[in-house]
Amino acid sequence: MRDIGKVVHGLKPALLMLMVQIAFASVNVLYKFALNDGMSVSVITAYRLMFAAASTVPLALIFERKNIPTLTWRVILKAFFCGLFGGSLFQNLYFESLKLISATFGSAVYNLIPAVTFILAVTCGFEKLNFQRASGKAKVLGTITGVGGAMMLTFLKGVEINIWTSHINLLHKKGTRGTQNDDSGSKVLGVFCGFGSCFCFALWLIVQAQMSKEFPGHHSSTALMSVMGAIQATIYALCVEKDWSQWRLGWSIRLLTAAYSGIVCSGIMVVVIAWCVRMRGPMYASVFNPLLLVLVAIAGSLMLDEKLYIGSVMGAVLIVMGLYMVLWGKSKEMKRVSHLETTPELEEIEVHDQSRCSNDKYTCSESNSVGKDDDNASKSEDEGQDKENNGKQDMGSSNGSVEGLKGRT
Numbered sequence: 001m002r003d004i005g006k007v008v009h010g011l012k013p014a015l016l017m018l019m020v021q022i023a024f025a026s027v028n029v030l031y032k033f034a035l036n037d038g039m040s041v042s043v044i045t046a047y048r049l050m051f052a053a054a055s056t057v058p059l060a061l062i063f064e065r066k067n068i069p070t071l072t073w074r075v076i077l078k079a080f081f082c083g084l085f086g087g088s089l090f091q092n093l094y095f096e097s098l099k100l101i102s103a104t105f106g107s108a109v110y111n112l113i114p115a116v117t118f119i120l121a122v123t124c125g126f127e128k129l130n131f132q133r134a135s136g137k138a139k140v141l142g143t144i145t146g147v148g149g150a151m152m153l154t155f156l157k158g159v160e161i162n163i164w165t166s167h168i169n170l171l172h173k174k175g176t177r178g179t180q181n182d183d184s185g186s187k188v189l190g191v192f193c194g195f196g197s198c199f200c201f202a203l204w205l206i207v208q209a210q211m212s213k214e215f216p217g218h219h220s221s222t223a224l225m226s227v228m229g230a231i232q233a234t235i236y237a238l239c240v241e242k243d244w245s246q247w248r249l250g251w252s253i254r255l256l257t258a259a260y261s262g263i264v265c266s267g268i269m270v271v272v273i274a275w276c277v278r279m280r281g282p283m284y285a286s287v288f289n290p291l292l293l294v295l296v297a298i299a300g301s302l303m304l305d306e307k308l309y310i311g312s313v314m315g316a317v318l319i320v321m322g323l324y325m326v327l328w329g330k331s332k333e334m335k336r337v338s339h340l341e342t343t344p345e346l347e348e349i350e351v352h353d354q355s356r357c358s359n360d361k362y363t364c365s366e367s368n369s370v371g372k373d374d375d376n377a378s379k380s381e382d383e384g385q386d387k388e389n390n391g392k393q394d395m396g397s398s399n400g401s402v403e404g405l406k407g408r409t
Contacts, residue, residue, distance in 0.1 A: 013276045013279050013280050016272050016275070016276055017273075017276055017288040018288070018291070019272070020269050020272055020273060020276075020288070021288055021289075021291045021292045021295060022295060023264055023265055023269050024265060024269070024292050025107075025292055025295035025296045025299060026260075026299075027257070027260060027261045027264075027265050028098065028103045028106065028107060028292075028296050028299075029103060029296070029299050029300070029303065029304070030253070030256065030257040030260060030261070031044070031095060031098050031103075031257060031261075032098060032103055032304060033253045033257065034253050034254050034257040034258075035095070035098065035099050037252070037253055037254060039246065039254050039257075040237070040240075040241050040243075040246045041092060041095045041096050041099060042092060042233070042236055042237035042240050042241050043237050043241055043246045043247060044095060044254070044257065044258060045088060045091040045092050045095060045233045045237070046230065046233040046234045046236075046237040047249070047258035047262065048091060048233075048258055048261045048262045048266065049087055049088065049091070049226060049229040049230035049233045049234075049262065049266070050230045050234070050258075050262065051258055051259055051261070051262020051263050051266070051267075052226040052229075052230070052262040052263070052266035052267055053223065053226040053227045053229075053230045054262070054263075055262065055263045055266070055267030055268070056219065056222050056223040056226045056266070056267050056270070057223045057226075057227070059219050059222075059223070059267070059271065060217070060219040060220045060222070060223040063219050064217045064218075064219050064220050067217065068217055068220050069214075069215045069216060069217050069220065071215075072214070074214060075211065075214055075215045075224075078207055078210060078211040078214070078215075079211065079215075079221070079224045079225055079228050080228050080232075081203075081204075081207045082204055082207050082208055082211060082221075082224075082225040082228065082229075083224075083225045083226070083227070083228025083229035083230075083231070083232055084200075084228075084229070084232055085200045085201070085203040085204035085207060086200070086201060086204030086205075086207075086208065086225060086229070087225060087226065087228065087229020087230075087232065087233065088229045088232040088233035088236060089200050089232075090197050090200040090201050090204065091197075091229075091233070092233070092236070093193045093194070093196045093197035093200060094106065094110075094193070094194065094197040096190070096193045097109070097190045097191070097193035097194035097197060098190075099190070100186045100187065100189055100190025100193065101186075101187055101190035101191060101194070102300060102304070102306045103296050103299075103300045103304065103306070104293070104296050104297045104300045104301075104306055104308070104312070104316075105153065105187075105190070105191065105194070105312070106190075106194055106296075107292050107293045107296040107297075108149075108150075108153055108293050108312075108315065108316040108319055109150060109153070109191060109194035109195065109197075109198060109319075110194070110197075110198065110289075110292070110293075111146070111289060111290060111293060111319045111320060111323050112146050112147070112150055112195070112198045112319060112322075112323075113198050113201050113202055113205075114142075114146075114286065114323055114326045114327060114330075115142060115143040115146040115147065115322055115323070115326055116198045116199055116201075116202040117201075117202035117205050117206070118139050118143055118326055118330075119143060119202075120199075120202050120203065120206060121206060124206065126206060126209075130333070133332075133333075133336075134329070134332065135328075135329040135330070135332040135333040135336070136329065136333075137329070138325045138326070138328050138329030138332070139325070139326050139329035139330065139333075141322075141325055142321075142322040142323065142324070142325025142326035142327075142328075142329065143322065143326060144322070145318055145319075145321055145322035145325060146318065146319050146321075146322025146323060146326070147322075148318055148322075149314075149315045149316065149317070149318025149319035149320075149321070149322060150191070150195070150315065150319060151315070152311055152314055152315035152318060153191070153311070153312055153315030153316060153319065155311075156311030156312075156314070156315065157309045157311050157312070158309045158310035158311035158312075158314075159309065159310045160307055160308070160309055160310075161308040161309065161310060161313060208221075208225075218274055219271075222270055226266065286323075286327055287324075287327065289323065290320040290323060290324075293316060293320065297316075
């Protein structure tokens with residue numbers, strides 16, 4: 001039972017990341033249902049961020065109530081941009097792409113985030129290209145492969161792939177036309193909205209990395225970003241959406257989608273991802289991202305009657321290959337940087353010890369002589385104990401021989 005417990009404990013991060021990807025895949029399907037029901041993109045974004053703020057603020061007060069960092073104007077400004085790029089603008093563009101293209105396409109484009117982040121980081125000077133090293137070559141080739149796969153996913157259709165035919169289309173359950181448009185212009189616009197969402201998310205990662213240096217509280221920064229994003233998304237929705245009936249949720253798919261996406265995906269799953277990152281590192285968590293594409297493709301073909309084409313599959317495969325190439329290059333670079341950071345510290349400690357001994361030769365020699373005296377004393381004590389034990393053994397053996405003679409007589 002103890003071995004089984006160790007195995008389960010070792011598989012806990014993998015099982016949790018699998019749960020995260022299932023949650024994200026299910027919310028993509030729920031978005032398609034809510035958009036098919038006629039819900040506005042701006043309104044569903046505002047409600048999601050509202051529920052996210054309502055779930056993350058209590059978590060910040062519970063776990064970081066005594067250690068909340070000091071709020072400054074720089075932190076508030078960075079939180080505003082985090083809420084914009086990682087919240088309101090990102091969600092609006094991503095939901096708009098799901099409205100125009102299939103959920104599978106949207107999930108495939110989402111895997112371009114590491115490549116876009118690498119391009120922006122190099123452009124802004126936060127990361128060096130290092131094309132002479134294998135890690136730099138892997139990141140560049142992975143970025144090119146991912147972008148090429150996205151272009152293939154967008155413009156190449158090919159032969160239809162019939163893995164299974166369920167003949168189930170929940171989007172057309174009410175007899176109305178679904179939100180997905182087969183027009184090529186709408187598909188291209190949806191893919192570009194997906195590219196825009198990846199660009200915004202990559203900007204958020206860069207700004208978040210800068211913000212974490214001044215505001216290190218994880219729960220507090222997430223709550224602050226959710227509040228900023230909720231305010232921005234609500235103001236934008238009030239300006240764009242004039243139909244007040246759109247804000248009525250009711251006990252329908254709209255309420256389920258808004259609450260589930262805000263509380264579960266933007267609240268609980270963020271904490272789960274943070275725990276997995278702390279246990280196994282950020283690269284371990286990123287490896288599971290392509291699983292979202294597989295789960296959404298299966299759910300879309302089973303419940304939404306989405307068609308798979310050979311061009312789309314090849315493009316998705318290239319995107320995933322590019323993702324893993326970028327992640328491999330980044331992991332190699334992180335190992336090299338950590339090795340370079342630890343080596344000077346060890347050399348500094350050795351040099352410090354040598355300089356201390358050279359400056360105070362009497363203390364070092366005295367400590368060495370004391371150490372030698374202690375060693376000699378301990379050796380003499382051990383020899384005395386050995387002699388005493390040998391004497392006792394000789395006496396015991398002589399007594400035993402005498403008793404043996406008595407027993408024979």
